[in-house]
Amino acid sequence: MTDETLPSKADRSASAILDSAYALFSTQGYAATSMRQIAERAGLALGSIYNHYPSKEAIFEAVVNERHPFLLILPLILEGQGDTVDEFLRSAARSLVAGLGDHPEFLNLMLTEVVEFKGRHVQQLFEKFFPDILTLAGRLAGFQDELRPIPAPLILRAFVGMFFAYFITGMVLKNQMPLEMQANDLDLFLGIFLNGVKQPVGMTSESK
Amino acid sequence: MTDETLPSKADRSASAILDSAYALFSTQGYAATSMRQIAERAGLALGSIYNHYPSKEAIFEAVVNERHPFLLILPLILEGQGDTVDEFLRSAARSLVAGLGDHPEFLNLMLTEVVEFKGRHVQQLFEKFFPDILTLAGRLAGFQDELRPIPAPLILRAFVGMFFAYFITGMVLKNQMPLEMQANDLDLFLGIFLNGVKQPVGMTSESK
DNA sequence: CCTACCGATCGGTAGG
DNA sequence: CCTACCGATCGGTAGG
Numbered sequence: 001m002t003d004e005t006l007p008s009k010a011d012r013s014a015s016a017i018l019d020s021a022y023a024l025f026s027t028q029g030y031a032a033t034s035m036r037q038i039a040e041r042a043g044l045a046l047g048s049i050y051n052h053y054p055s056k057e058a059i060f061e062a063v064v065n066e067r068h069p070f071l072l073i074l075p076l077i078l079e080g081q082g083d084t085v086d087e088f089l090r091s092a093a094r095s096l097v098a099g100l101g102d103h104p105e106f107l108n109l110m111l112t113e114v115v116e117f118k119g120r121h122v123q124q125l126f127e128k129f130f131p132d133i134l135t136l137a138g139r140l141a142g143f144q145d146e147l148r149p150i151p152a153p154l155i156l157r158a159f160v161g162m163f164f165a166y167f168i169t170g171m172v173l174k175n176q177m178p179l180e181m182q183a184n185d186l187d188l189f190l191g192i193f194l195n196g197v198k199q200p201v202g203m204t205s206e207s208k
Numbered sequence: 209m210t211d212e213t214l215p216s217k218a219d220r221s222a223s224a225i226l227d228s229a230y231a232l233f234s235t236q237g238y239a240a241t242s243m244r245q246i247a248e249r250a251g252l253a254l255g256s257i258y259n260h261y262p263s264k265e266a267i268f269e270a271v272v273n274e275r276h277p278f279l280l281i282l283p284l285i286l287e288g289q290g291d292t293v294d295e296f297l298r299s300a301a302r303s304l305v306a307g308l309g310d311h312p313e314f315l316n317l318m319l320t321e322v323v324e325f326k327g328r329h330v331q332q333l334f335e336k337f338f339p340d341i342l343t344l345a346g347r348l349a350g351f352q353d354e355l356r357p358i359p360a361p362l363i364l365r366a367f368v369g370m371f372f373a374y375f376i377t378g379m380v381l382k383n384q385m386p387l388e389m390q391a392n393d394l395d396l397f398l399g400i401f402l403n404g405v406k407q408p409v410g411m412t413s414e415s416k
Numbered sequence: 417c418c419t420a421c422c423g424a425t426c427g428g429t430a431g432g
Numbered sequence: 433c434c435t436a437c438c439g440a441t442c443g444g445t446a447g448g
Contacts, residue, residue: 027326028239028323028324029237029238029239029320029323029324030237030240031236031237031239031240032238032239032324108322108323110380111319111322111323112237112323114316114319114376114379114380115234115236115237115316115319115320115323116236116237116240118235119379119380119382122380122381126381148399148403150396150399150400151396154393154396154397157377157381157393158373158396158397158400160373160377161370161372161373161374161376161377161397162369162373164369164372164373164376164377165366165368165369165370165372165373166369168322168369168372168376169365169368169369169372171322171327172318172322172327172330173330173334173365174327185362185365188358188359188362188366189362189366189369191356191358191404192358192366192401192404192405193400193404194404195356195403195404195405196399196400196401196402196403196404196405197400197403197404200408
């Protein structure tokens with residue numbers, strides 16, 4: 001009430017709990033993280049957490065809904081500029097990688113959700129993101145004549161999947177990759193993807 | 209000792225523990241799985257487990273080394289036949305999907321390892337698989353003139369990554385995918401990948 | 417918002 | 433290979 005734009009103390013505590021839980025869940029997983037750890041990192045006593053969230057699972061749900069990587073990813077993809085698919089997707093990829101800051105642990109939260117909750121919380125997320133997904137699909141449809149005849153949703157899925165593939169194989173290989181690549185291999189991934197979805201130059205419609 | 213090819217009772221118990229642990233770890237994650245659950249599913253008392261493995265983490269390590277999805281995957285890829293990259297990779301993909309039986313949970317073990325152990329056990333796995341990886345890279349190098357100039361290891365990584373991308377996005381979307389696709393979308397993924405790595409027909413070496 | 421507590425369950429062990 | 437137990441820690445709550 002002191003200032004209508006300043007969050008209340010209760011709001012700040014609730015947010016601190018989410019930040020703490022996000023950091024812990026995404027580095028340790030759900031079951032391996034205790035309420036005591038969450039409380040300590042948030043600067044609260046254990047009992048105080050329950051003034052903001054009724055249970056551990058409720059905190060996880062709130063983290064998924066308010067700190068999910070996709071909340072970061074989708075706007076970044078929508079930022080993509082360009083008059084050709086090539087430009088559009090490359091710029092989307094650039095802002096994506098920049099925004100995610102080369103911190104592959106960002107998708108640990110989603111992996112945890114998949115393994116420990118079997119994707120149970122994804123439904124509501126999907127509804128939340130649906131308008132943005134439609135926008136993106138429409139944007140891609142605008143480049144239709146540059147693309148091979150692949151459904152726009154699948155191109156989107158493959159595009160997102162490419163980053164999964166890149167980050168996960170990167171996390172697994174990071175420690176023992178000789179030194180060959182490491183930096184420009186995302187460009188190569190992107191090159192494979194772009195060559196994969198684009199119509200070969202010179203032919204407009206009569207492939208297959 | 210009754211038959212030199214028959215596993216001893218101790219061996220069978222050890223194997224039952226691994227089977228049990230694999231099933232539980234890959235559906236619940238590591239921390240969410242208790243030693244009591246592992247014992248019960250293996251048909252043993254809790255205390256008996258410790259005659260075969262010294263700790264819970266030792267069981268996880270044994271599971272990773274002896275039940276890891278890659279142990280299934282690599283031979284399947286090596287089975288791939290064909291005189292062109294297209295045939296080779298398509299046949300590899302076919303036997304891969306057939307062998308993994310449309311059960312995407314097969315890679316949960318690896319996801320769990322990445323999230324809960326930060327990929328700590330991958331080093332030894334990598335050494336174990338190194339010869340097969342070399343064989344595969346050599347096989348791909350044989351198709352060099354059909355391929356765009358991309359390092360063979362990265363093509364391999366992208367190929368494996370494509371399945372990660374396909375299965376993970378599939379697990380997440382499965383529940384709410386309208387009904388559009390579901391069956392032939394792997395073909396489309398594969399098509400994107402193949403178009404992405406292959407040299408456009410008609411030009412042999414002078415791209416870029 | 418904290419202190420102090422609850423019953424349940426955890427990984428692991430002793431002893432037979 | 434099992435029974436019975438250990439101390440530690442878990443998610444959650446009462447009471448102030």
